């Protein structure tokens with residue numbers, strides 16, 4: 001073997017890696033070099049995509065040295081690493097965020113200007129990585145930002161989907177889905193490491209064998225796939241720290257299917273290999289209602305097994321004693337998607353590292369913690385025993401044993417209460433045998449948390465009641481948060497400048513400082529400037545909408561925003577009923593037109609492609625919008641806008657322009673919400689139910705600055721128990737009757753009464769999420785909104801107080817709570 005040996009001691013290799021000079025010239029030089037040598041073009045032959053890529057490479061160059069340091073430190077240090085396991089990261093665009101973190105925005109803008117390039121044009125080129133569906137994925141992205149900003153050693157692990165969340169378009173008002181080929185123009189922010197691939201196995205059988213007198217089990221898998229890591233930089237804000245987001249891509253192994261190969265069908269055997277690569281092909285577009293599909297379980301095991309192996313082999317020092325694993329890692333389970341990691345770690349410890357079962361279980365229980373993000377029973381993932389046993393036979397055995405021992409513990413504690421045993425078992429029996437992943441996570445996790453106070457309470461009282469009785473200390477709450485860097489500093493530069501002028505710059509990493517604005521709410525001059533910022537944000541949004549081919553906004557309108565996934569429990573239908581009722585009221589003269597504020601109803605929402613009712617609601621919104629916006633009788637008063645393909649980038653334009661934030665889920669259904677936080681932080685007033693984090697928002701901003709309506713969670717329960725008959729509410733409220741009748745009449749479907757009939761009859765005879773029961777109260781609250789908005793001075797004052805009192809909802813605070821209550825990890829100096 002005459003391979004030369006690596007010489008890291010070469011004098012040139014020993015020189016420290018340094019960032020290019022942090023000057024306009026230094027930046028320009030590096031940018032042009034990257035344009036030449038990485039893109040293979042000169043400035044004069046480059047197009048805007050070349051320029052964007054070269055700019056991205058340049059930003060990377062500045063971050064690189066710190067990244068090397070932080071990874072080396074991670075390996076050398078004795079600190080605990082937070083491994084955030086999440087099937088989704090809804091990142092949004094990277095360029096601006098990374099420029100900001102590295103303090104390069106001004107330098108880059110000027111350097112490019114000197115080259116004759118407007119950096120704004122390059123911003124528009126970036127296709128956001130939409131590797132998530134909604135709240136859960138966006139939360140993960142906020143968390144990795146905060147972890148880096150707080151210098152906490154952390155790795156985000158996930159999947160590098162080739163196709164992220166679909167692109168939404170409308171045809172005749174109905175949603176159509178198009179593939180999101182986000183990688184097509186290059187992906188400058190990640191680094192592929194095929195040499196660090198992990199082999200991930202599936203299927204096959206298990207067998208026992210004699211290991212020097214000890215009987216052990218091993219898994220004999222049937223097929224393998226390679227997990228290739230792609231590392232992304234996660235720069236902290238102004239602290240020089242760069243953490244890592246490691247996303248796995250599936251690649252076929254080299255081992256040809258020998259059987260097919262020998263049978264002479266070369267092409268078939270190559271084709272069969274590519275089947276493995278489907279694992280990371282596409283993000284499942286379901287939000288809150290998982291489809292129990294085999295490919296999804298493959299995805300879950302694929303990324304979790306790769307992540308655990310990666311951590312043990314590449315992040316821990318060599319010869320690390322795994323008995324001490326809990327001192328060095330916490331695997332945070334972002335909902336149940338990564339829960340298969342529990343039996344996987346057991347398999348690694350028991351089968352591969354040959355630890356005793358009890359020792360391995362003690363370690364495993366300390367290494368995991370579980371966050372639940374839902375309250376909908378249909379959203380709790382279960383896997384059929386058949387499927388799981390076929391795909392991961394060894395893991396099923398391990399789950400059975402975990403369950404056996406757990407149920408023994410239950411018997412010891414509570415006696416032979418067979419009903420209780422059946423209810424708590426990790427294995428469900430009806431309608432067919434299945435593994436309840438939330439229960440597995442609860443049994444295995446050191447902690448279980450909900451994502452807002454009310455949600456955590458309901459987990460303890462309902463969804464996981466028996467477990468909470470058994471282990472009261474296991475349950476805790478961490479209310480969600482959002483990153484102030486992206487959702488205030490970047491999305492709302494004018495408001496940020498105003499705040500910095502008033503309070504100094506520290507608020508970006510210490511959001512509670514916004515409290516300082518309270519005093520200014522009574523300052524007429526400040527209110528005027530605050531209002532000017534809102535007006536300018538509306539004009540900016542208007543330009544964004546126009547560029548997308550939408551109608552521009554009218555200057556004097558109240559911007560009423562409902563942006564979130566389309567789901568029945570979130571009750572976009574209730575919003576539509578309000579719009580229709582207002583429209584009908586104006587047209588028939590029932591409403592005093594002067595008391596109605598001019599309003600634009602702005603929606604943003606994707607529906608899961610297989611969720612028929614949600615798609616019908618989209619159709620209804622668009623149909624109502626078309627009629628209302630075109631009717632001369634309400635001209636100037638009411639407008640409905642529903643730009644297609646709502647995503648993080650669009651949210652960043654909408655949120656700063658919003659006056660009113662619609663958070664109108666049925667109480668007890670929205671786990672937390674995070675859009676509610678972003679909107680309040682940007683000075684929108686909330687109209688909302690007592691649900692999720694709304695409860696905490698209202699407590700903080702005060703009743704005078706929040707429009708509460710609707711039943712409380714206990715009232716919802718009581719009405720259900722009573723036998724809920726929505727038609728009675730229809731009979732009782734004339735406004736409701738008129739609105740529903742108008743939809744049923746075909747007024748929004750060219751006279752065709754069949755189009756929205758399923759929707760109408762669902763409301764009248766089922767209405768699972770009780771929109772009709774809350775309608776009257778909602779309309780009354782909207783009247784209060786109109787009255788409040790008529791007093792502009794008072795409104796602006798409330799808006800300022802919303803900003804001032806939203807500091808609690810920083811994801812930095814959420815990270816501190818996770819550290820204190822769950823992770824017990826410490827920042828590095």
Ligand code: 7GP
Nearest residue numbers: 135136288373374451671672673674
């Ligand atoms: C969402 C919840 O619906 C939302 O209330 C919460 O703010 C967010 O998580 C972050 O905690 N859940 C999901 O996005 C989801 O897919 C599947 O849940 C269980």
